[in-house]
Amino acid sequence: MAHEELVAEARQRIQEAEDSAQLDAVRVAFLGKKGQITLLSRQIGSIPQEERPAFGQELNAARESVQQALDERRRQLEQAEEQARLEAEKIDVTLPGTVSAAGGLHPLTQVYHEVRDIFVSMGFDVFHGPEVELDEYNFEKLNIPKEHPARDAQDTFYITDDVLLRTHTSPAQVRAMLNGEPPLRLIAPGRVYRVDEVDATHSPVFMQLEGLIVDKKIRFSDLKGTLNAFLRRYYGPDVKTKFRPGFFPFTEPSAEVDVTCTRCGGKGCSACKGAGMIEVLGCGVVNPVVLENCGIDPAEYSGFAFGLGIDRLATTKYGISDIRLLYENDARFLEQFS
Ligand code: DAH
8 A cells, every 4th residue: 555545544543533542553553563554664675775765755754644643633632531521520619508507505505604604703613413313412411301391392203212313403512512611612503303294384304503602701691792793694784683582491591583574574474474573593591400411510601502493594584485495406496596
C-alpha cells in the first residue's frame, strides 16, 4: 500500500478512536513493532539504492504525520474526559444546605441553670444528693417519724422498708450537715418522686431545689431577704411576694411563699384560681431538733432552709398551663425553648 493511503487510513482510524485504549490500539497497529508503517520501513533493503533516500523521507513524513494525528487526538480525548469528570463532579453551591436538627436544653434544665446561677452568685455551693434515699434521711432526721401525718402528704415509693425514692430534696440537707461543718451555704437540685395520679398539676416525678444555710446568728429575716432577692432576680424587679405562715416538721417557724401570678399580673385568673398569687416555695428556720439530729449544736448555730419547685418556677414564668408538657418531650413544645 502506498504511504499516502496508509497515512489516510491511520488518520481515519485515529479520528474514530473513542477513548485512549482504542487510540493506543491504533498506534500499535501502525507504529508498533509489527505496525504497518514499521513493517514498511523494513522493505528498504529490497529497493534500489538510489530510491532509498526518497523512500526513507516519505516514510519519516508518514510516521510523523501519524504521530501528530495521534498526539492531537490524545489531547482531544483527554480534554473530553476532563470535561466529563468536571461535569460529573459539579456542585451547585447555590443549593440550600441540609439542615440537621440540633437539640437544645430542656426548659426545666434551663430554669434550673438560671436558678442555680442566681444562688451561686450569692455564694451558695451546689450539692447533689441521691434519688434513692434512706427513710432515715428523707423522713426521720427531718423530724418526720413514722405515723407522722406529714408522711401522708408525701405518698412514697418504697424500695425496701428503709430505702425509698426521695419525696423531696430536703434529705440533701441532712447529708450536707452530716458530712460538713458550718458555715454551710448550699443548694441541692434534683428529681423527686411521689405516688400521684398524673394530671395538669401533678406528676409522680418532678423537680425541686433545696436551699440551706447554717451559720451563727441566722434569723428569719436573713431567709426573707435572701428569698426576696432571689425571686426578684428570677421573676423581675416588680414581682410581689407574700410570706404566709406554714407548717413543716423540719422548720420552725415555717412559711409558704407566693408570688404575683405572671398570667394575670395579680388580678386573678384561672391559673391562680382567682387569688392573683401563686405558691412557689416552702421555707423556714431550721428546727433545732433537725440540727441536733445532724450533729450540729443548736446552741451555737442556727439556719434557714427552703424548698422550691422547679416545675412551678417554669410553668409560672412561661405561662405553661399543663405540667405534663414538661415530661412528654413533644418536640413541638420543646422547640419553643431553644
Ligand atoms: N420539702 C418540702 C416539700 O417538699 C419543701 C420545703 C419546705 C423544704 C420548707 C424546706 C423547707 O427546706 O424549709 O414540700
